[in-house]
Amino acid sequence: MRTIFYIIQQSKSFFLILLIAVLFVPSATAAFKYLHEGMKLPTIESIDIRTGETVSSESVLKDNNMIIIVFWSTWSRRSLEELKALKEICLMYPNDRFKIIAVNVEGQKISPVTKDTILRLSEEMELPFPVIIDHNLEIFYQFGVIAVPSTAITDTTGVIRFGPAGFSLTTHDLIIDSIDVLLGKKELADTTMIMKKGYIPKIKASRYYNLALNLNNKRMYERALSNVAIAVENDSLFPVPYSLMGEIYKALQENEKALANYKKAVELDSTFVAAWSGIGEVYYANKQIDSAMTATNRALSLDEFFTPALLNLALCYSALGDSGNALANLKIAQELNQRDPKPYFYLGQIYLESSDTVDALQSYMTALEILFPAP
Amino acid sequence: MLKKLLVIILLFSCAVQAQEMTKEEKRAKRKNVRLYLKKSIAYFNNHQLDSASLYIDSLLTLAPKNPDAYYYLGLIHIENADTTLADSVLSQGSDVAPLSTRIKILLSRIKIEQKDFEASAELLDAILRIKPREPETLYLRGITYLHMNDTTKAIEYLKHGLERALVKGK
Numbered sequence: 001m002r003t004i005f006y007i008i009q010q011s012k013s014f015f016l017i018l019l020i021a022v023l024f025v026p027s028a029t030a031a032f033k034y035l036h037e038g039m040k041l042p043t044i045e046s047i048d049i050r051t052g053e054t055v056s057s058e059s060v061l062k063d064n065n066m067i068i069i070v071f072w073s074t075w076s077r078r079s080l081e082e083l084k085a086l087k088e089i090c091l092m093y094p095n096d097r098f099k100i101i102a103v104n105v106e107g108q109k110i111s112p113v114t115k116d117t118i119l120r121l122s123e124e125m126e127l128p129f130p131v132i133i134d135h136n137l138e139i140f141y142q143f144g145v146i147a148v149p150s151t152a153i154t155d156t157t158g159v160i161r162f163g164p165a166g167f168s169l170t171t172h173d174l175i176i177d178s179i180d181v182l183l184g185k186k187e188l189a190d191t192t193m194i195m196k197k198g199y200i201p202k203i204k205a206s207r208y209y210n211l212a213l214n215l216n217n218k219r220m221y222e223r224a225l226s227n228v229a230i231a232v233e234n235d236s237l238f239p240v241p242y243s244l245m246g247e248i249y250k251a252l253q254e255n256e257k258a259l260a261n262y263k264k265a266v267e268l269d270s271t272f273v274a275a276w277s278g279i280g281e282v283y284y285a286n287k288q289i290d291s292a293m294t295a296t297n298r299a300l301s302l303d304e305f306f307t308p309a310l311l312n313l314a315l316c317y318s319a320l321g322d323s324g325n326a327l328a329n330l331k332i333a334q335e336l337n338q339r340d341p342k343p344y345f346y347l348g349q350i351y352l353e354s355s356d357t358v359d360a361l362q363s364y365m366t367a368l369e370i371l372f373p374a375p
Numbered sequence: 376m377l378k379k380l381l382v383i384i385l386l387f388s389c390a391v392q393a394q395e396m397t398k399e400e401k402r403a404k405r406k407n408v409r410l411y412l413k414k415s416i417a418y419f420n421n422h423q424l425d426s427a428s429l430y431i432d433s434l435l436t437l438a439p440k441n442p443d444a445y446y447y448l449g450l451i452h453i454e455n456a457d458t459t460l461a462d463s464v465l466s467q468g469s470d471v472a473p474l475s476t477r478i479k480i481l482l483s484r485i486k487i488e489q490k491d492f493e494a495s496a497e498l499l500d501a502i503l504r505i506k507p508r509e510p511e512t513l514y515l516r517g518i519t520y521l522h523m524n525d526t527t528k529a530i531e532y533l534k535h536g537l538e539r540a541l542v543k544g545k
Contacts, residue, residue: 112422345537352534357526364533368514371540374484375453 031071031151031165033144033247033274033308034213036240038198040206041067041158042142044101046132049119055101055130061158066098066182068175069152071134071145073106074117075338079149082167083125089176090128096183097156100129105140105148107339109373141217144274146307147336151175155182159200166305166336199269205235212244221248239268243275250282258282273302277309284312284319292316307333311342314350323350341367408438415447424451442472449481458485469498476502476509483515492519510540 035042044057060067070086072079086100104118110133122131134140143152147165153175155161162178164171180186201209212228215221225248231241246262249255259282265275280296283289293316299309310333317326327350334343344367351360415430428451434444445468452461465482472478479498486495499516502509513536521529 341537342541345541348534348537352530357530361521361526361530361533364517364530364537367537368517368533368540371537372511372514375450375481 031145031147031163031303031305033146034240034244035143035152035160035163036198036269036272037160037163038200039160039240041069041152041154041160042139042210044069044103044132044139046134048130049104049115049133050122050131053130055132057101057158060099060101061154061156064097064156066156066179067152067154067158068098068100068179069103069154070100071103071105071140071143071148071150073104073148073339074114074121075106076148078167080121080125082149082151082171083127085167085172085175086129087125087127089179092176093179093183096179098179098183102127102129102131103139104131104133105137105145106133107370107373108137110135142213147305148339153178153182160198165303199238201238201240202235205231205238205241207231208234209238209241209244212241216244216248219251221252224248237268239265239272239275242268243272243278246275246278246282250278250285253285255282255285271302273299273306273309276302277306277312280309280312280316284315287319289316289319305336307336307340310336311346314343314346318346318350318353323354326350339370341370344370404437408434408441411437412441412443412447415444419447419451419454422454424454427451440471442468442475442478444468445472446475446478446481449478453481453485458488461485462489474505476506476512480511480515483519487515487518487522490522492522495519496523508535508539510536510543512536513539 041057044055046055047053048055057067057069068086070079070082072083074080083102086102090100102122106114106118110118115133118131118133143150149167150165151163151167151171152160153162161182162174164174177186177191181188181191208227208231212224212231215224215227225245228241228245228248231238232245242261242265246258246265249258249261259279262275262278262282265272266279269275276295276299280292280294280299283292283295292312296309296313296316299306300313303309310329314326314329314333317323317329327347330343330347330350333340334347337343344363348360348363348367351357351363411430411434415427415434418424418427418430427447431444431448431451434441435448438444445464449461449465449468452458452464462482462485465478465485468475468478469482479502483495483498486492486498496516496519499512499519502512503516506512513532517529517532517536520526520532
């Protein structure tokens with residue numbers, strides 16, 4: 001009898017711990033639309049703005065180091081917090097096999113004044129790692145960055161193992177834990193994180209996927225589709241191409257095909273944030289608001305900072321006449337990426353619907369100033 | 376008779392040779408125009424405005440109606456905070472290359488800065504007659520409406536411009 005009672009007590013504790021773990025243990029989040037844990041980091045090569053030296057991810061990996069890529073900008077307060085934290089982390093691991101590359105994603109065009117600001121800030125902060133500028137946001141679009149800051153952490157073979165969006169105290173601890181785990185200093189079980197191994201795609205599939213991605217970014221949709229189809233042919237278990245196909249079909253307004261592909265992606269990986277968000281967007285386009293909210297909330301439960309999902313949720317709330325929640329979600333999206341014109345566009349719509357022309361005008365103008373800066 | 380024939384043949388071959396030389400010259404000229412433009416853009420992006428300006432001047436001697444030359448010269452003057460000179464150069468550019476959208480857009484921005492909203496509106500309306508969905512034009516036209524106290528039109532144009540820009544994936 002006592003044994004049974006003891007077992008019940010232990011079970012209760014176990015379930016309590018499990019409940020806490022499920023509710024509070026942070027999972028690997030999805031900072032990037034087009035990259036996933038398990039995929040290889042695209043090659044990054046540029047010039048350090050302070051030293052003029054070439055910075056190359058390939059060279060870092062050749063020296064058997066893991067890489068931490070942080071996308072940041074001077075207009076993002078959290079970026080600056082993360083840079084400071086990474087500087088401290090560098091000091092905690094002076095001789096260890098990891099390198100940080102800070103990629104500035106200030107905007108599409110960098111004026112000499114902006115370049116000076118980036119340089120001055122990097123020097124003032126005395127950052128002990130290279131800082132490169134992502135001219136024309138090429139790397140930004142290649143990764144599909146959805147929030148600033150965003151971080152990608154690879155192992156020593158260049159495979160992405162962890163990718164948080166945004167920066168909070170939790171992120172700081174998760175970065176330290178991921179370094180310890182990937183350097184073999186700690187067991188994953190001894191940390192509070194869940195590090196997804198991710199699906200490691202076949203090389204040919206990965207190659208055709210990257211080709212399709214570039215074509216998609218140039219809006220050459222038909223050719224992108226041909227290439228992504230080859231990626232799928234070569235590796236039908238690789239979830240990311242299905243999500244890309246979903247995105248392409250959505251752009252072509254073939255919503256049924258878009259939905260089918262996004263669903264295939266989540267079938268292969270139920271934690272695929274971008275695909276859940278895509279499902280939400282297609283349902284919204286089909287005016288199936290309830291289904292849209294379900295899928296979008298699923299995405300946000302996996303990654304609370306996934307901006308496209310925040311925007312879609314705002315649209316859903318707006319469609320239901322709940323401008324309060326719509327505005328709240330848009331403001332979060334704005335905070336995560338102040339250079340994204342979309343939140344301002346949707347804000348403008350909401351203000352217009354409530355006859356607030358002054359705020360509508362301001363929102364539209366802000367968005368357009370971002371898109372078409374004065375020379 | 377034979378002499379006449381020989382003269383005709385000689386004249387004909389000279390004409391053909393002259394045409395060949397002209398073709399070669401034209402090819403070389405086009406190549407130089409491209410090179411000067413490329414160099415001037417590279418210097419401009421590197422904020423070496425004097426060097427950029429020199430190449431634009433060389434370009435204009437070869438191709439006095441080249442719209443890109445006027446556009447970049449306008450940008451150089453704007454960078455040098457000389458909007459009067461920018462206005463002059465871009466107005467000239469707009470005259471020699473009336474179909475150049477970006478010259479008109481840049482010139483309309485200067486007109487807005489100079490508070491000459493009517494002149495800006497005229498330039499922008501000229502673009503919109505040919506390209507009614509050009510996003511930056513719609514945006515700037517919205518700005519002119521705002522300054523001319525037509526808020527309704529301003530919102531309409533700003534919203535439309537933004538929609539077009541987002542659809543184009545800017």
